[in-house]
Amino acid sequence: MRFLKAHGTGNDFVVLPDPDGALDLTPDLVRALCDRRFGIGADGILRAVRQDGSWFMDYRNSDGTVAEMCGNGARVFARFLVAEGLVAGPKLSFGTRDGVSEAVVEGAEIAIAMRRPRLLGRGSATLGSLTLTGESVDVGNPHLVCRVPDVSVIDLSAPPVFDPSSFPEGVNVEVVSADGRMRVYERGSGETLSCGTGACAVAAVLLEGSNGTVPIDVAGGRVTVTIESERCWLAGPAVLVAEGTVSVDQMLAARPL
Ligand SMILES: N[C@@H](CCC[C@H](N)C(=O)O)C(=O)O
Numbered sequence: 001m002r003f004l005k006a007h008g009t010g011n012d013f014v015v016l017p018d019p020d021g022a023l024d025l026t027p028d029l030v031r032a033l034c035d036r037r038f039g040i041g042a043d044g045i046l047r048a049v050r051q052d053g054s055w056f057m058d059y060r061n062s063d064g065t066v067a068e069m070c071g072n073g074a075r076v077f078a079r080f081l082v083a084e085g086l087v088a089g090p091k092l093s094f095g096t097r098d099g100v101s102e103a104v105v106e107g108a109e110i111a112i113a114m115r116r117p118r119l120l121g122r123g124s125a126t127l128g129s130l131t132l133t134g135e136s137v138d139v140g141n142p143h144l145v146c147r148v149p150d151v152s153v154i155d156l157s158a159p160p161v162f163d164p165s166s167f168p169e170g171v172n173v174e175v176v177s178a179d180g181r182m183r184v185y186e187r188g189s190g191e192t193l194s195c196g197t198g199a200c201a202v203a204a205v206l207l208e209g210s211n212g213t214v215p216i217d218v219a220g221g222r223v224t225v226t227i228e229s230e231r232c233w234l235a236g237p238a239v240l241v242a243e244g245t246v247s248v249d250q251m252l253a254a255r256p257l
Contacts, residue, residue, distance in 0.1 A: 003033075004080060005040060005242040008072035008110075010193030010220020014042045015080050015240075018058075019050040027064025033246065034062035038255050040246060043189045046073050048080065055081055056095040061188025069098040069140035071196020072223075075110040075238040078103035083240055098140035111235035114197070115140055116227060117204035125162040125173050127185070128155030132175070135205045139232075142171045142187075143201035151175045151183045156191040174198045180206065181217045193220030196234045200225050203232075 001023070004015040014033050016023065025047055034042045044067075047058035057077045059070040074096060081087040081094065082105055089105040102113040123136040123144045134146030144167070148154060160173045170187040172195060182202050184195040195218070203214040203225035213226040223236035 001246050001248055003040065003244060003246050004240055005042070006046075006076045006080065006238065006240045007220070008075045008194065008196065008238045009218055009223055009236050011072040011195060012042045012193075013044050013046045013073055013076050014040050015076065016045060016047045017084070018047050021049045021051070023047065025058070025060065027060075029248070029252070030060045030064040031062065032251055032255055035255070039251055043186070043192045044070060044073060046070075046077050046080070048077065048086075051095060054093070054095055055086065057101075059096070061186070062190075063188045065188040066097070067141050067188060069096055069114065069197055071112065071114060071139075071198075071200060071234045072194055072236075072238070073196070074101050074103065074112045074114070075196065075234065075236065076240075078105060078110050078112060079238040079240060106235075108237050108239075109235055110238040111233050112196075113231045113233055114200060116230060116232050117200050119204060119209055123162075123166050123171075125160040125171065127160050127173065127175075128158065130154070132173075136166070136171075137201035137204055139197040139200050141197055142167055142169055143174060143198055144171050145174045145176060145198075145201050145205040147205075148175045148177060151177050151181050154183060156183060156185045159190075160185055172198055172201075174202050176202045176206070176216075179217075180215060183219060194218040194223065196223060196236075199223045200227075200232045200234055203227060
């Protein structure tokens with residue numbers, strides 16, 4: 001099976017070209033491909049399926065779960081479509097579970113338009129021994145943005161504990177300091193070096209509901225978020241780093257139980 005490996009500010013993905021939707025992408029296959037020792041290794045999978053005359057980004061978290069949206073994944077997906085000659089740039093669009101995404105390729109940078117983040121009120125989660133209160137934000141997928149004095153001391157080694165009645169679909173938790181530095185524990189993937197929808201959620205909180213442009217520094221680099229009245233733009237680098245073939249049967253057979 002052909003694959004590409006790519007990342008957007010260190011949020012890394014295995015891209016699977018599957019124009020006819022022929023691949024049975026089970027949660028177990030996703031986990032095996034994303035395994036950093038027994039597979040290729042990634043925070044998630046981007047399966048490219050041709051649907052109704054357009055391309056659809058079928059995004060999966062590394063634990064095999066499905067998410068509504070992936071901002072960095074969408075930027076990488078746009079890079080893949082243009083690099084493979086499947087869609088002409090510099091402006092293009094494709095389908096996601098959260099609707100049609102527009103993208104603009106500007107050299108090394110790719111900007112994608114997503115829904116405007118919605119601030120939903122206060123929420124809380126416990127990270128390690130620390131319970132943090134923050135803002136719940138809907139970016140198609142669920143986020144909790146917590147302001148902290150120093151992001152580097154927050155324990156993101158284990159999943160956040162939260163009240164499931166507040167976050168029935170789970171939640172991605174971002175911590176952000178006043179200087180715009182952000183870290184994230186992603187639902188279904190653990191701590192990642194960057195989360196695009198998370199950066200949009202953080203920008204919405206920093207802008208306190210207004211429109212504007214905010215640079216967000218993540219562990220894997222910098223993304224820039226522009227919030228407009230009707231939508232939100234996420235801009236930053238998106239890089240295809242490798243391609244090859246994976247022997248699915250051998251990979252699955254060699255996994256420890
Ligand atoms: N890394 C992504 C978000 C991926 C989905 C997330 N883990 C979820 O389950 O909602 C991004 O760049 O937005």
